[in-house]
Every structure is written in structure tokens, then in C-alpha cells.
Amino acid sequence: MIFIAILFVLLVVFIFTTINVVGQGHAYVIEWLGSYQTTWEHGLHIKIPIFQKIAKRVSLKEQVADFPPQPVITKDNVTIQIDTVVYYSIVDPKLFAYGAERPLVALENLTATTLRNIIGELELDETLTSRDTINGKMTNILDEATDPWGIRVHRVELKNIIPPRDIQESMEKQMRAEREKRQTLLEAEAHRQSIITRAEGDKQALVLKAEAERDAQIAKATGKAESIRLVYEAEAKGLEMLANANMNGNVLALKKLDALKELSNGQATKMIIPTDVLAATSDTFLKGEMFGEGYRDQINPSAAPAARKLADDDCCDSNERSAVTKEMVNSNYV
Numbered sequence: 219m220i221f222i223a224i225l226f227v228l229l230v231v232f233i234f235t236t237i238n239v240v241g242q243g244h245a246y247v248i249e250w251l252g253s254y255q256t257t258w259e260h261g262l263h264i265k266i267p268i269f270q271k272i273a274k275r276v277s278l279k280e281q282v283a284d285f286p287p288q289p290v291i292t293k294d295n296v297t298i299q300i301d302t303v304v305y306y307s308i309v310d311p312k313l314f315a316y317g318a319e320r321p322l323v324a325l326e327n328l329t330a331t332t333l334r335n336i337i338g339e340l341e342l343d344e345t346l347t348s349r350d351t352i353n354g355k356m357t358n359i360l361d362e363a364t365d366p367w368g369i370r371v372h373r374v375e376l377k378n379i380i381p382p383r384d385i386q387e388s389m390e391k392q393m394r395a396e397r398e399k400r401q402t403l404l405e406a407e408a409h410r411q412s413i414i415t416r417a418e419g420d421k422q423a424l425v426l427k428a429e430a431e432r433d434a435q436i437a438k439a440t441g442k443a444e445s446i447r448l449v450y451e452a453e454a455k456g457l458e459m460l461a462n463a464n465m466n467g468n469v470l471a472l473k474k475l476d477a478l479k480e481l482s483n484g485q486a487t488k489m490i491i492p493t494d495v496l497a498a499t500s501d502t503f504l505k506g507e508m509f510g511e512g513y514r515d516q517i518n519p520s521a522a523p524a525a526r527k528l529a530d531d532d533c534c535d536s537n538e539r540s541a542v543t544k545e546m547v548n549s550n551y552v
Contacts, residue, residue: 235267238263238272244275245260247275248272282304285304304325311368333356
């Protein structure tokens with residue numbers, strides 16, 4: 219019974235050591251008595267004990283290698299720290315197993331040396347602004363160099379670029395100065411624009427004010443011209459009506475006397491009498507002399523005494539007659 223149990227245990231161990239299942243995305247490198255025999259891909263495989271050996275288990279998935287920062291000197295002799303990230307995958311398990319001893323360490327060193335060669339041709343400012351160019355160059359160089367190792371480099375990224383502390387302070391000062399410069403320029407531009415806008419507003423206001431004054435003067439002149447035209451039209455219409463009324467000289471003389479009477483009722487101490495009114499007054503006075511006192515009394519009864527005095531007094535000279543005439547005028551004779 220003990221022998222059967224031992225045989226059963228050995229059978230179980232044999233089964234577990236000979237049957238191998240390779241997972242998806244993996245590969246096994248198999249050796250036969252120390253020599254490469256084949257590569258097992260995903261699936262079920264039976265290994266012959268003692269003769270076959272799994273030399274290396276390889277993952278075919280894309281992998282990421284984050285290398286620590288490396289000191290790099292730029293073209294303008296500035297030492298900076300750069301850490302890189304390499305995305306790669308194993309495309310040939312056999313070359314990966316036999317191509318290089320510790321291929322990941324070799325990839326790290328190759329990345330560092332390639333980075334130093336590329337950065338050494340660039341100045342600090344170019345290094346900071348040429349990440350895409352550096353990434354592309356490193357990807358091409360590393361992919362070509364790792365082909366004998368069964369590795370394909372998909373892309374390389376510069377994770378951090380750390381310049382020295384004094385350089386960082388200088389860059390911060392420069393950046394601050396640039397921002398202050400842009401701020402000053404923007405403030406100056408805003409001030410200039412505000413002055414221009416204000417000047418344009420003042421100009422527009424003056425133009426509108428001048429146009430308003432011009433329109434007001436035009437309206438005022440138009441109104442004045444219209445009023446003068448209406449006055450002259452009224453006067454012309456009045457003269458036309460007088461001409462159509464067929465008024466004789468006697469009626470006009472009486473109208474003049476009435477106007478003179480109204481002037482004499484005022485408060486003025488001096489009065490200017492037109493010559494035709496005086497002539498009409500003299501004519502009326504002479505007619506009174508010719509037709510008698512009744513004619514004068516009919517025209518203006520209040521002036522009868524003065525007229526009689528002027529007629530009865532034969533000794534009066536021209537001066538006295540002028541005084542009497544003035545008395546007649548003042549007594550509403552005319």
C-alpha cells in the first residue's frame with residue numbers, strides 16, 4: 219500500500235510538472251538540454267521532464283519603464299535633471315532571452331546616453347521648448363537600437379526637466395518681467411484707446427452742437443423771413459384795398475388829421491408832424507376862413523375860440539399866428 223501511495227504521489231507531481239498552460243499575452247522560451255528549442259505561446263503544452271526546461275517567461279504586453287532622473291549638460295553648459303518614460307513591448311521572446319544580459323538595464327543605459335547626446339546639441343531654452351522633437355528622436359534611435367534584443371520601443375516621453383535652482387529663479391524673474399511688460403503694454407494700450415474714444419466723443423459732440431446751432435439759425439432766419447414776408451404781404455394787401463376803395467383826397471386828409479389827433483393825446487412833450495399833415499391843417503384852416511366859423515366848428519368845435527382869435531386879430535404877425543396854430547393843435551384842432 220505504501221508503494222502504491224508513493225507511485226500515486228509521483229504521478230501527480232509528474233502531471234503538474236509536465237502539463238503547462240501559457241496565458242494570453244505571454245510566451246515561454248523552451249530549452250532542450252540547455253539549447254533553445256521553441257517558444258510556447260498561449261495554450262496547453264506538455265513538457266518532458268529532465269529534457270525540457272522553461273528558460274524564460276516573457277510578457278508580450280506593452281510595458282512602461284520609468285527611469286530615474288539623469289544629469290544632462292546642455293549646449294550652453296547648464297546641468298539639468300531629466301527623467302524619461304519609455305513605452306515598449308517584447309516582440310521576439312527568443313531575442314529577448316538571448317540577445318542581451320538584463321535587457322531592461324541595457325535599455326535604461328541606452329536611454330540615458332541617447333538623451334545626453336541629443337540634449338548636448340541644444341541650449342536650455344531649446345530644450346524646454348522642444349520636447350516633441352526630443353521625444354521623436356529618442357523613439358527612433360531606441361527602437362532601432364533595441365531590435366537585436368527583441369524589444370520594440372513605441373514612444374519616449376520626457377517626464378520632467380529640472381534646471382538648477384539659480385536658473386529656475388532667473389526664469390521666474392524673466393517670466394515675471396515679461397508679465398509686467400505685457401501688463402504695462404496692455405494698460406498703455408487701454409489708456410490710449412480711452413483717450414482716442416474720448417476725443418472722438420468730444421469731436422462728435424462739437425459737430426452735433428455746431429449742426430444744432432446751424433439748424434437753429436436757419437430756422438430763426440426762416441421764421442424772420444416768413445414774418446417779414448407776411449408783414450409786406452399785409453401792407454401790400456392793405457394798399458391794394460385802399461386803392462380799390464377809390465378814396466379821394468379829402469378822406470385821406472381827414473385820416474391824417476385823426477392820426478395827428480391821436481398823437482396829440484400822448485404824454486410826449488415833443489411831436490414831429492409831417493409836412494403833408496401841416497398842409498392839410500392849413501388847407502382846413504383856409505377853408506374855415508372861406509366858409510366861415512361854422513365849417514371850423516363842424517370839424518372841431520373845441521378849436522373855435524382859437525380860430526376866431528386868429529381871424530379877428532388883424533394886428534397879429536406871423537409869429538403870433540404860429541403860436542395860435544400851435545394852440546389849435548394842442549386843443550385837438552387837428
